[in-house]
Amino acid sequence: MAIKRDLSNWRTLAGLSVGECAAITGISVSLIRKEIKDGRLKARRVGERRLIIPVPEVEKLVEVEAIEG
Secondary structure, three states, rough: OOOOOOOOHHHHHOOEEHHHHHHHHHOOOHHHHHHHHHHOOOOEEEOOOOEEEEEHHHHHHHHHHHHOO
16 A cells, blocks of 8 residues: 655755755854754754754755855
């Protein structure tokens, strides 16, 4: 029996780890973790230790970095 999956909202489900986000944006891992802790960046916990940052949040970070330089 096949499982029917709705992938229309994949962008909200997909995410990157803190390290991957740091590599893409050029922002340090510690600064990304601080932004998450302060509530300026959304993330969800997967498991006990791993944080996943949704794709739209990473896109916002990239846009801000492009504007601020």
